[in-house]
Amino acid sequence: MKRRWPLVALLILLAAVFASGLLPDTTATVGSPWSPAGPPLGTDVLGRDVLARTLAGGATLLALSLPAGVLTTALGTLAGLAAASSSAGERLLARLSGAVLMVPSLLLVLVGAVVLPYWAAVPVVVLLLGVPMSARVVHATARPLRRAGFVEAAVAHGESPLRELLPAVAGTVLGDLGLRIGTALQLAVAVTVLGFGPPPPAADWASMLRENLPGADLNPWSVLAPAAALAVLAVAVTLTLDLAGRRRTRKPVLIHKGQSNKDKIALQGHWRGGDRELHLDVRVGTGTVLGVTGASGAGKTSLLRLLLGDLPPATTSWHGSLAHHGTVIRPGTAQARRWRREHVGFLGQDPALDPLRRIGSSVADGLRRRDSRAVRELLDRVGLPGDIARRYPHQISGGEAQRVALARALAGDPELLVLDEPTSALDGDTLERVTAALAGRTAVVVSHDRAWLARVADEVLDLGQQPAPVERLVVPVGEPVFRGGGLELREGELVVLLGRSGAGKTTLLRTLARTGLIKGDRPRPGEVELLAQDAYGALNPARTLADAVGRPLRVLHGIRRPRAEAVRLLAETGLGPEFAGRRPDECSGGQRQRAGLARALAARPRVLLADEPTSALDAATAGAVLDALDRRRARGLAVLLVTHDERLAERADRVLRIEEGQLR
Structure with a gap:
């Protein structure tokens, strides 16, 4: 259904815009007022064709709401990105948006409708109310990205950070655009129902609602038809723009239920993703450590995702089963998410710490009961000082961030540890702490360090043969x-x-x-x-x-x-x-x-x-x-x-x- 929504919405928009030019005179009287007989949906307050006026009644609203929504989101996006690029802009946005949002929205609508003509009142009110909200939404998405490497690279090359931030927040912007257009539609309807809308006899859904409410009991379609048209248009625009902001999967995924077994965790099947393919028969017994190694791109991280009951983004097909103590886990379901939350501690290649939360708060998430002493013990266990709990992620090094993520994975004493390159940015002393943390645990560990895996793993799974090394080129030193x-x-x-x-x-x-x-x-x-x-x-x-x-x-x-x-x-x-x-x-x-x-x-x-x-x-x-x-x-x-x-x-x-x- 998601794939059909853009086409359905396009047809609805085209019908709303161009239907009036293809229909006969919508102002002509075809029967007695509010008669359910005659035309398919009966007549309205003046005996006009309800169906014809409904088909023609969307052009005016769209002509008003679409530009208002686009302009509001555009200005809000620029303001949000500008605020995310500087601390001064951030403070200014907070103060201005707070001041504007304190004004009652209904008061703005009424004042605008009285002071301004109909065609100007709606865009002005949408701008005043919507720009601060759009700016806040975009700012919240862009703020964690302002220290991202791709933004720093753009700045180093002499570019504005906005050029890199804009495509990164495009999904949020599209979703916000649908919301602003929907808000503009609602305001246009409200202004018209209050009596400030376009003059008769123009066909307009909002005008049809106001005119036909007194006769709703005589011909319900005179009210239901324009109301349904408004709802369908609003949903079509909002949902389509929201879906446009999400990445579509390449191909449908086929999942089969397989045989369960008595191992703590067992994964069997055949996975394909793009040009990668894995034939899997992975079993991890209680208290054992499975090491996974192989060339970069061989599918190690994809294997871990499958072990977590979460299909990798590049998946094109999956035929197999995942079982925990004999219970089949269906990937991508609420059951799989609940199982991960209750039984698994995970450390990914990227620490993925929330930039807006302190270290201690992130670590405490994994604990069954928030306890500052338990947080300090976990941090000490991975070789971090207790006072680091008060810092934010940007105030610690990459290796420290990785250890924080490891502490978070260990929180709550999970039944299964799944670690993806846990030692890639660690010095020798800290590496020994990670090694000690694996003692006596059930774990699956990905690493390129084969010597370390030989020490900590009971079994090592190699996902590919390495190519022969290339001879080193000797380079002379200059000035x-x-x-x-x-x-x-x-x-x-x-x-x-x-x-x-x-x-x-x-x-x-x-x-x-x-x-x-x-x-x-x-x-x-x-x-x-x-x-x-x-x-x-x-x-x-x-x-x-x-x-x-x-x-x-x-x-x-x-x-x-x-x-x-x-x-x-x-x-x-x-x-x-x-x-x-x-x-x-x-x-x-x-x-x-x-x-x-x-x-x-x-x-x-x-x-x-x-x-x-x-x-x-x-x-x-x-x-x-x-x-x-x-x-x-x-x-x-x-x-x-x-x-x-x-x-x-x-x-x-x-x-x-x-x-x-x-x-x-």
Whole structure:
């Protein structure tokens, strides 16, 4: 039914707009007043055809409500995005919208109807009431995104953050547009029923309601027909715009119920998603740890989603079953959601912490009873100080955010732990804490660290063979090209920066991105590129990978049709042409990391500041990415790479450590 709604709504809109020009004279008398006989729906107060006037009565309302709704949402969207881009704008929006919303809406309607003509009163009132609400809705959606990597990249390239925020909030904007058009329709009807509407004998649904209410008992259709037309039009517009803001699934999914078994968790079946395919027979016994590894893009995260009873977004078909202690779990149902909430602790590749909530509040969500002492114990268990509970996510490092998410997964002592790359951004000490947390638990853990999996897992499932490693390219060092914060980089040099989680590595990179000097001058847009640690947040969810990579080519280098070059850059980082049309949520964490690198290289930088660029990659793919960087280094690119992986130090020209805020 969802797929048919746009067509149904289009037909309703066309009928409402053009029906009046295809019908005979709707003002002609065809019978006695309010007669149920004669025309199909009888006659109205003056003996006119109710059906003909109903078919012709939507044009005036649409001509009034559509422009009013579009203008209201447009102004509200601009105001909301502007407020999300600055703290001063945020405070101004809160004060202005609060002041406007304190005025009673009915008073505004009455004053507008008395002071202004009908055609002006409705748009003015809709604007006064709707713009503050639209601005608040868009601001609430855009505010958590203003520190996202794709917004920071746009600003670094000299673009306005609004250019990246707008497509990211498009779904919210479309939903709000439907609401504003519906509000305009309601106000137009209210003004007309109060006697301030268009003069007779124009066919208008609202006028028909006002004129025919006294005769509703004689011919109910004289009132029911325009009322039903109004309801259908409002629902069609609102629901269609709301659905337009949601992503449609590619193909229908087929789910079969399978055999249950006595293992704690069992997953069997065949899954396909795009060009990926998995044949699964996964069984996890009580108190055992199943490790999952494999090349980036092999389907590890998709496997975890299926184990959670949640079909991955890229799913095109699923034939199989999921069972917990013999009880079949149906993916995508309320039963599956209830089961996850009661029995599973989950840690995804991205910590996904609410930017508006303090750390302690996020961790407490998993507890059966909110207890500050229990929160402190959980934070201590993963190696975090108790005072971190008062901070917000943007005030902690990526590794600390991952540990907070782990603490949240451990809260409530879940029966099953499902962890996706829990060690990708952790130092050695914290890694041991994660290892200790798995002792005696039933868990499924995805990791590229095969040596660590061999220690903690009772069984390791490999989802694919690794390709042969590529030979490293040796790059000669040139003259110093980049200076900042007591750090010097030379052309073609790879410097690896090590340090504990929370030591300040990411902060240093961001500071260098803003203040570092190229040959003694401030860098021009694109000369210094920051490759963020958060691979998902670094890419605009509304853009395809080709669009994301092509944008710096267009903005910084004037390439009008950058798709071919974007596809080549994606291939350089190991992503084939089939990835060009995908969006970030259709890719694995490692694929998103490589797409972020491709976008950074598209800027043609002289210096690349890379924050954990291989944390979600298997060894072979990480080696291929580093080889791609080596080829760029041969052409002069200087790279400062933050990592917890001591093995990367073997490829570096220099290794630095950050301890207690000092580079050593």
